[in-house]
Amino acid sequence: TPARQAAGGSAPPGPGRRLRTAKPGRAGPVTCGAGPEPHGGAAAGRPPEAEERPDLSQASVSNGSDSESGKELVELKVIWNKNKYDVKFRLDSTGADLKQKIHSLTGLPPAMQKVMFKGLLPEEKTLREIKVTNGAKIMVVGSTINDVLAVNTPKEAAQQEVKAEENKKEPLCRQKQHRKVLDKGKPDDVMPSVKGVQERLPTVPLSGMYNKSGGKVRLTFKLEQDQLWIGTKERTEKLPMGSIKNVVSEPIEGHEDYHMMAFQLGPTEASYYWVYWVPTQYVDAIKDTVLGKWQYF
Template identity: 30%
Template sequence: MPVYKVNVKWNSKKFNDLEIDTDASPQDFKALLFSLTGVPPDRQKVMMPGGLLGDTSYDKIRLRNGATVMLMGSVDEPPSTTSVESADPVAQVRKDRKKPSLPVGIVNLGNTCYMNSALQLLFTIPEFRAFLKILPAESLSSMNMESRNVVNTLRLTFELLERTNEPVVPFAFLDALHAAFPQFATLERGDSNPIGGISRYQQQDANECWIEIVRVLQQVTLDSSTLSSSQNIPESFGTEGGWNLVSRFLTGRLVSTLTCTEGDEPPQESVDTFSQLSCFIDKDVKYLHTGLRNGLEGTLTKNSESLEREAVYKKVSQISRLPGYLCVQFIRFFYKEKNQINAKVLKDVKFPLSLDLYEFCAKDLQAKLLPQREKARAEDEAEAMAVKARKVDASKEEEPSNPEDNPELYDPYWLSDDLGSSATGLYELQGVLSHQGRKSVGHYVAWIKRRGSWFKMDDQQVSETTDEEILKLSGGGEWHSAYLLLYGPRRVKKTITTPRDA
């Protein structure tokens, strides 16, 4: 079926030349309407020539280029109580008690745990959620339709994860992902006709899914007019437009030096960017720091122009820019040529809940990090003194203020001349993506931290867990092994209070 351009009327607004791909799911078009109007798909009534648009197909819909489509639906939920009830504090307390304490899961549509876990990990980054909320449709105009649909349905999925109490069914995002990246739509052997088009897809690699989503988001920028007209946006967005979400918050920079060990030739320097650091695993790697160091230091063999032959070079890389959010991949999968199978490294590699990358930074960056590192150290000392003074276990302390809820209490986590970077080199673990079993038939799970508590996001099944259980994801057996780690910025309070000050 063809692609049409239609005009959509909603209240007093009109949106011209919107594309409808009738081979795609109607939910994709509803996701586009959501991005333009803010009306969630479950509250949309889309009147087209031929009838009301459903959720599964364009059957009986008679479209043509230039056709007018009517959208009905409101942005806000209609009030469920009277104004008297809303003003009643007792009623409000009862309402608050009914609010779910657990995050919302995502339904597995048949070997889609890789996608669900990647989405849950990405959802933990507040700047990504805020970016998608204010992103105007015009910002996607230069992208192809497949990439636009990925962004629009990602926005829809995040919106549902924020406002619903029930597990999210990601049909629209899965369709968009398959259209943009057909490798994820590969069927299991013998399943050329899957029932309903789902439940028989091959298992895929969660990190590959993460990378493809990030690459799509890398194509999107915000302009200054959107920033100036938006309210309650993160301070890290600044006021100037033209920047990219991934480059600002998830991308670091490496300065590498290549030195010949067999001849007297000048060192070669290069600059590269990264959106992930790799933890290489061998028999000597027992800790994350060791694996990271192995990835930043090593030797390689290449042709030497001065020696006119192959020579051994030593490569040393240092970090010259740390992103506010750091993704680390454990290199656990490899291909065995002899057996022609994908194998998995089960080795136990321990990782910390708090990560310090200062030692891996270039000297000029280390100098920039020192002021906030000193303040973070002073904050830790003040907290230790407060615990000792009260003679209570730190676990019994009142829940600390949350930086996301009370940003005014905290210093910016970025350097003053580099929005979205890290100003300390200190990180706190906020998400883990784990794998259990063999690569082709295993299972992925996301583990996320929200307001001081850890949760296991096993598709639609959500349960609370502990720091101790998170640290058990280090591998070494048949239990879940950490595959991706997502660290967020260490936040430092503006005012540090000691027991003497209190």
């Protein structure tokens, strides 16, 4: 009442008015909400070290950074052997570091990797230096050790099988088609052989040999006409040496100082013209002459 106020009493709180009381043991007024800092904040009960503590709410955090190392990361798509890997990698790492990462993902050793990003990825430069950005595609070419072995093993096995078949293959002189001629024995008028010696072609025809039908045959080398004449009792065939595709020979088993020899007259082995009991000292000269390698003086 006005009389109580005049006597120094306090008025009861009215509507919308909050009664403020001081907490025990704390000096100074109690304020609600943020207000101006009172003078002498440290003296007003605030610890001195609180003024030096940084405000963590203002620390900057960059997107795409490693929370542990604080280094910036870049998102990559690594593509190898039709497989895709999503990788987050440090932007300041080198191409060599990336190869190690690819090794951990694929098992492909760095030495066997060809890493492509706008060309071959340089190992000594960082991803930042070569301008790798988020979402970049990194192409990797290469095969693992196991892949290489898986490819080579069947190939090597096939080669060994072929070699084994060749080893099992009968010598030509044992094959039936040749045996029927060789079983006639060495012709009586065959030219003598000199084993272990190579000679030039004689100036006379090579005679006293057999052809595949067992008839007598002679070989005449017409060098001035670049022709080989194959003569039998019935006729003489004059063949341009350039038309002969190949010449093959093999020692006759048991008579290694003589060879059986074939002239390939067409595109396949079916066109071989066989001659038996060729003296060994003339074999290389015949091949070189027909194939155009022998020089005459």
